[in-house]
Amino acid sequence: MKQSQLFTRTIKELPKDETSFNAQALIRAGFVDKSAAGVYSFLPLGWKVVNKIKDIIREEMEAIDGQEINMPSLAPKENWQATGRWDTLDVLFKTAGSDEKEYALNPTHEEVVTPLAKKFIYSYRELPLMVFQIQNKFRNEKRAKSGLLRGREFLMKDLYSFHANQEDLDTYYDRAIVAYNNIFQRFGLGDKTYLTYASGGSFAKYSHEFQTLTEAGEDIIYICESCKMAVNKEIIADQDSCPKCGNKDLKEVKAVETGNIFKLGTKYSEPFDLKYQDKDGEKKLVIMGCYGLGISRSLGTIVEVCHDEKGIIWPEEVAPFKIHLLSLNENEIADKIYLDLKSQGVEVLYDDRDASAGEKFADADLIGCPYRLVVSKKSLQAGGLELKKRSESVSRIISSDAIVSELK
């Protein structure tokens, strides 16, 4: 992508109506635009990151036998009345159609996926079944805050699993934990993300959250450093030690809930009467699990965790582009390198603008691609191009012949 053609530009000054780092950096660097409190557009750079995140999630969900689907954002009022949540869930956006039929803008999809599953699950032979989607969710938060960390419309992956019995759910749940760990590892958040015991609501003793350590988070958790588990403050009263090793020396930290997985049991199969016929011929309630992961929230979290005073430092797997190629008045040579890299499938953002060196360097730091490649008189005299990692301060010269093989 040529930066001269890129939709949106970087801005020098901090947006005055944002104080969270993720929102400031993402707006300044041109990744997102805010249209209302907690409602953001993703611009080309931001959407590229979203798609990297989606690809990772998709791979890991398919690896645990999830099948991707897409459910509607609108759900008829009756679905939400069936579980009683039409009246009790205060974050539910409600809207009316022209026929005065009322709908919910789905904040989660148990009320949609359960009746959907009912249409296709009849026998134990169809279980287990796992479906997931990556979709916009709507929650009418009393107060949207912290940039992308708490929005009213946001991107989320939600997977739902259907099982014949509790043991099968338990086994699958553990596989999901492994998949989630892989995902956060690939996001570059592995070291900072803790599997955390949290409230299970009315239907299970505990749920598990994936909490990523950052001061920008609004949750308080207690971490056990020896086994990398944590306990959410909300349940610390009944769980004052590490649930895994019994360690009582827990450390209080702030974190953001990037994922949350639940054993739903029959909470939703009951109201929708989702049953299957077992080997013995008996009709039994399907046992369910749900597994959420905030995509836009993860994006914001990555920015909170991976940055310095100059800007974002994208982990390689989620970076909008691998390389930021800067031409300092050497567009002829840079054009060629750009085309070479592109033809080899290397993702390059090429700063071909007629801008000063200082502006290009500042933008490269702000946007935060993992590698910066500079073509200038100076670099050519030194024997090629200057290559620098965004995360490091040292640079080195590589010959133009070696670039493609080095960076592919």
Added chain:
RNA sequence: CGGGGUGUGGCCCAGUUGGUCUAAGGCGUCUGGUUUGGGACCAGAAGAUCGAGAGUUCGAAUCUCUCCACCCCGACCA
């Protein structure tokens, strides 16, 4: 939802004891020229219902009332 704060060209802002405000400056944009290793310089240009509505007044960005939006703290967060 309670408390606090802020709304002035696309962005950041000055101006608010009412009076050359016919709204200043910086960034960005456009034109011309000079520049090019850490957000360059010169000259010129375009761009504003001063958040909205109502009111007070000879006169309102400035005062009053109502409303709206955004940010922060708190509460809330299957």
